[in-house]
Amino acid sequence: MDQSFPDWRNYCQITALGEHDITLRMPFRPTLLRAGGTISGPAMMGLADTAAYFCTLAQAGPVASAATANLDIHFLSRPKPVDVTAIATMLRLGRRLSVCTVDLWSDGERVAHATVTYALPPR
Amino acid sequence: MDQSFPDWRNYCQITALGEHDITLRMPFRPTLLRAGGTISGPAMMGLADTAAYFCTLAQAGPVASAATANLDIHFLSRPKPVDVTAIATMLRLGRRLSVCTVDLWSDGERVAHATVTYALPPR
């Protein structure tokens, strides 16, 4: 990540790494808000996408050119203006595709659930 | 939009409004890029979400508090570093939900297809 996306630590931190999962935290900053005082949808979609990307790299190795093929996200409740935690879990790592779920948590509540497919480069 | 999101014109423009659809253009700017020189996934997801929001407001009236319930996006090819056009089409406007498709085009090519559901406030 440091090679391909040198700025990523400004945006989120890895707080745990399991055998099939990874946990990220996106610290709150006011630019993440939308009208109504809630974290914006694009900020949450970006975090879900990033968490699935990190989970894919953690399992598949340094495939920096992996690209999102599909992201499906369900917003469950409006996140408060605080840090958001993302837990990405690998459901299947194939030769050509990875499929992860990502749950986003805020203030002890699950605020969104995503399923994210990455297309992997030939390895 | 000018009341609820005063800055929106910095981000995109409405270029056409039909009976069931709306067309937006997101002008290129370098901050939309990700590594590899392609428009970032979150930028495209944000544009798809915004286009569905505008389409919903154009059909349902000024329901600024409408909130995304679900967004499903398929990335079809990597967009070039140019303007992206979004065409949102209303599939169904119910009392409680709107469902739109959004196609994103770049340089004459469809680069993504999304289906977006908005939850509507009581009217």
Add this chain to the structure above:
Amino acid sequence: MDQSFPDWRNYCQITALGEHDITLRMPFRPTLLRAGGTISGPAMMGLADTAAYFCTLAQAGPVASAATANLDIHFLSRPKPVDVTAIATMLRLGRRLSVCTVDLWSDGERVAHATVTYALPPR
């Protein structure tokens, strides 16, 4: 269920009921197969839909007229010609929508992951 869908026990059985989840088993029968000797996609989609429906009724009460609004399913590996188990978990039960995830398991392996939204009748 016995009132609204008297035949349901021919199709699947409830094997566990938790606070936020429900487990169903769909016994294998040859009519579930497609060419290639795997359980057909529509059979798995039907099971995921049913599991989310049962989970919704278990949490929301007897809302037999609840209707699927959205189903998103990712097929992870081809299920063998054996029983399939579905575990549906309620992510959010709102006034108007329920959102569940459903994991389908076959022979110790997760074969599909679905997210299912039901629209609830006024209560």
Add this chain to the structure above:
Amino acid sequence: MDQSFPDWRNYCQITALGEHDITLRMPFRPTLLRAGGTISGPAMMGLADTAAYFCTLAQAGPVASAATANLDIHFLSRPKPVDVTAIATMLRLGRRLSVCTVDLWSDGERVAHATVTYALPPR
């Protein structure tokens, strides 16, 4: 299709074939109904899946072993107990994946919209 799925004509008919799309008709039969007199969700999901499969084969050639990777369907209104027409349109045919949209129509009304991804065998 006649080689791999000899029974398919009992289930649906191809009524049109375009450069990027295919149209199927699923004739009404009482076994497609669910309680409430509407076509069942699994019947509609099966039709959407089949239409995307046929569209993929029409474009990619005889890849009978193509398998559904993802199906996302939004139900828009309850179909009447009549024939259902499916129009599948290829959005992208890559080496490894095809992505189609499928619109289901019943009695002049769009009743569902699906996006379906097929994983293609090596060619």
